[in-house]
Amino acid sequence: xxxxxxxxxxxxxxxxxxxxxxxxxxxxxxxxxxxxxxxxxxxxxxxxxxxxxxxxxxxxxxxxxxxxxxxxxxxxxxxxxxxxxxxxxxxxxxxxxxxxxxxxxxxxxxxxxxxxxxxxxxxxxxxxxxxxxxxxxxxxxxxxxxxxxxxxxxxxxxxxxxxxxxxxxxxxxxxxxxxxxxxxxxxxxxxxxxxxxxxxxxxxxxxxxxxxxxxxxxxxxxxxxxxxxxxxxxxxxxxxxxxxxxxxxxxxxxxxxxxxxxxxxxxxxxxxxxxxxxxxxxxxxxxxxxxxxxxxxxxxxxxxxxxxxxxxxxxxxxxxxxxxxxxxxxxxxxxxxxxxxxxxxxxxxxxxxxxxxxxxxxxxxxxxxxxxxxxxxxxxxxxxxxxxxxxxxxxxxx
Amino acid sequence: xxxxxxxxxxxxxxxxxxxxxxxxxxxxxxxxxxxxxxxxxxxxxxxxxxxxxxxxxxxxxxxxxxxxxxxxxxxxxxxxxxxxxxxxxxxxxxxxxxxxxxxxxxxxxxxxxxxxxxxxxxxxxxxxxxxxxxxxxxxxxxxxxxxxxxxxxxxxxxxxxxxxxxxxxxxxxxxxxxx
Numbered sequence: 001x002x003x004x005x006x007x008x009x010x011x012x013x014x015x016x017x018x019x020x021x022x023x024x025x026x027x028x029x030x031x032x033x034x035x036x037x038x039x040x041x042x043x044x045x046x047x048x049x050x051x052x053x054x055x056x057x058x059x060x061x062x063x064x065x066x067x068x069x070x071x072x073x074x075x076x077x078x079x080x081x082x083x084x085x086x087x088x089x090x091x092x093x094x095x096x097x098x099x100x101x102x103x104x105x106x107x108x109x110x111x112x113x114x115x116x117x118x119x120x121x122x123x124x125x126x127x128x129x130x131x132x133x134x135x136x137x138x139x140x141x142x143x144x145x146x147x148x149x150x151x152x153x154x155x156x157x158x159x160x161x162x163x164x165x166x167x168x169x170x171x172x173x174x175x176x177x178x179x180x181x182x183x184x185x186x187x188x189x190x191x192x193x194x195x196x197x198x199x200x201x202x203x204x205x206x207x208x209x210x211x212x213x214x215x216x217x218x219x220x221x222x223x224x225x226x227x228x229x230x231x232x233x234x235x236x237x238x239x240x241x242x243x244x245x246x247x248x249x250x251x252x253x254x255x256x257x258x259x260x261x262x263x264x265x266x267x268x269x270x271x272x273x274x275x276x277x278x279x280x281x282x283x284x285x286x287x288x289x290x291x292x293x294x295x296x297x298x299x300x301x302x303x304x305x306x307x308x309x310x311x312x313x314x315x316x317x318x319x320x321x322x323x324x325x326x327x328x329x330x331x332x333x334x335x336x337x338x339x340x341x342x343x344x345x346x347x348x349x350x351x352x353x354x355x356x357x358x359x360x361x362x363x364x365x366x367x368x369x370x371x372x373x374x375x376x377x378x379x380x381x382x383x384x385x386x387x388x389x390x391x392x393x394x395x396x397x398x
Numbered sequence: 399x400x401x402x403x404x405x406x407x408x409x410x411x412x413x414x415x416x417x418x419x420x421x422x423x424x425x426x427x428x429x430x431x432x433x434x435x436x437x438x439x440x441x442x443x444x445x446x447x448x449x450x451x452x453x454x455x456x457x458x459x460x461x462x463x464x465x466x467x468x469x470x471x472x473x474x475x476x477x478x479x480x481x482x483x484x485x486x487x488x489x490x491x492x493x494x495x496x497x498x499x500x501x502x503x504x505x506x507x508x509x510x511x512x513x514x515x516x517x518x519x520x521x522x523x524x525x526x527x528x529x530x531x532x533x534x535x536x537x538x539x540x541x542x543x544x545x546x547x548x549x550x551x552x553x554x555x556x557x558x559x560x561x562x563x564x565x566x567x568x569x570x571x572x573x574x575x576x577x
Contacts, residue, residue: 066530066565091555114527114564143563145480145553147545165548191546206547232547239544239553289457319458321539 048129051084054100054396056358058083061366062146064389065090072103073388077362077373080385086125091143093151093392095160097176100396102126102133104176106141106151106162122160122174136179140166142191146391147239148300149192154199155245161193161201171201171213173221185221187211192239196248196264204239204252208232214266229260229270234287238296238323242304242311244398251304251311251335255323256285257296259311261335274338276313276331281340287320297325300352300393305361305376309335312363312376314353315343326351330365332376344379347372352390357397366390459540460510471536475520475570478507478542480552484525484567486534491570494525498566501526502559505549507541508576519573526557528566 054060057077063070070088075081088094092107103125111117120138127133142150142165150163153176160174164184169191173183190205200214208228215221230237235254242251248264257276263269275284277294285293296302298314301323305312311334314327326349332342350365355376363376371385463474468485475491476483488495504523511518543550557563 066532108563110562114529114562118563142545143555143557144545144551147553150545165554169546169548191544191548204544204546206543232543236544236547239546289461321458321541324537324539 048131049084050128051130052101054096056396057356057362058100059354059356059364059371059393059395060094060096060103061352061371061387061393062088062092062094062391064368064391065145067368068388070107072105075371075385075387077356077364080371080373080383082385084130086130088123091146093146093148094394095151095153096394096396097126097153097157098155098397099157102157103130104151104153104160106138106160108141108143120166122162124179134179136174136181138162138164138172138174139181139184140164140170140172142166146299147192148392148394149194149239149241149243152193152195152201152243152245154195156198159195159199161195163191163193163203165191169203171203173199182219183215183221185213185223187213187223194241194243194250194264195245197266200248200264200266202250202262202264202268204237206232210262210268212264212266212268226268227270229262230254230258238301240298240300240302242302244304244306247306251302253296253302253313255295255321256287257294257313258284259335259338276315276333276340279333279338279340280331280343285320290319292317292319294331295320295322295325296327297323298327298351298353299324299391300354301327303353303355303364304335305355306357306397307359310341310355310376311335312353312355314346314350314365316349325349326367327353327365330363330374330379342377342379344374346374347381347384352393354393354395356395364393364395366393456510456515457540459538460512463510463512465511465513469534471534471538473570474511475509475518475572476536476538477509477540478520478538478550478552479522479568479570480537480539480542481524481535481565481568482531483534483536484531484569487525487531487567489525489567489569492572494569495528495531495567498525498528499560499562500524500569501557503556504571505551505554505556506573507550507552509540509570517576519576521569521571521573522552522556523569523571524556525566525569526555526560527562527564530565531567533567 060074070090072086074083088105089107094105105123120141121135123135124133162172164170171185175182187203190203190211194202203211208230210226213223235256237252250262252260258273260273261271301314303312313331316325330344346365352366354364356362363374365372368389371387373382459477494500504521508517545551
């Protein structure tokens, strides 16, 4: 049968060759008849596509450690196309300067790949082609699954805050203008960084309080604890809560869907908590065994649209302690009135959510293989792009 | 508690023996990080008491857990595991696969054994140094805490005290009764 197929193929090739000869002959005849010959293609010089900065509708996401290579990739929300990619180690974290032109990556390398001398660095990428512009050596950093609030910038982009757990919890403060580490602030019993003001930051603590760190006029940091405002054993605040460095507003979201609004400052103001489920007319979720209800969940389960004070939360139906389960819906909530505005279904379960901060925002949902661009007003899926498994997500102006 | 205390002592001795005596800071650091693994501490006693209380009620995970297949995500000890099961990578619930190295540090969870309805302390210890195994990847979050409560967090790469931070797989070592 193979020989027959071979002969048949030869016959087919013969027909094709004859067709080409005929076509070529016709083409020659057309030229002879006076049609203009196509211009000779110009020679090219290889280069790098310019990068003007993160646009309002660009979405940056990192690769999930262990599942895919690291790296930060930028997808344009208007086209769904990949715009740029930057190298990173595994377990890296990233943040953009407020102008969207400089990318900072907090990462760790070993001299021999998996061993040898360890080097923790803050790598800087920028310029016209988003090229590497050097590194700042860090005294340490937490190596964990990706956490948005383990590496953040002050609202003006002057300072970077790097959460370190090597071995004691501390926050490394980096002056990005001077490109040097200026302090290491110990925060025993606490973790993560939620910046506020010019140089302040708050951290969540294992006893349900906040550690508030701020620098005096001489740049010396002092740390103090606030009151306990949540019960860490029964309903802890999620690592991936909302922090807005420009206003100092934090929306600390618990496993059971309680939102604790806190106005971060040297003396933080704690607003009354409200329930996402109650906003939807449901009973609040509890940690009672067997209670299947709607709960927040995922890797990055919440996003906040600052100008309209809207909170977007990935929700799923599940039992207590299912806080990492992917969301089947995105709930859109008015964070001022505590009302549910919309419930949008996502095409598949999504693990991460983001919203752009411009006047015509795009809602972004990410599964392990797809990035969906959605209309936050209608819930319509505008476009879908295949992606590598994501770790963290960020947009301009967050 | 004597069993648990002895276990803590063994880990401490092993840790002290492995680290350079010159590196006092490193040793102190590793001990601090390893502290969550020691059931001697008051915080762990409190957790054990809490575990005993929730053992009476069970959890959503424990209600569907089984006790015969340690290569399945619903094996009872895996109630808080996040990562690749060492049992699927050439190791077991308490031994690392060849080519990898156990970390002396861990985080501690408590899981309910459906056979006797009792809560046991489980040390989730990572095996490090080899590339990620990527077999039998599980994500269970029973009583898993956020990262600012590291002693009960499964997102931290628990490779402190080893030669490498390359994560390979996770074990679920039985420590003892949480009572």
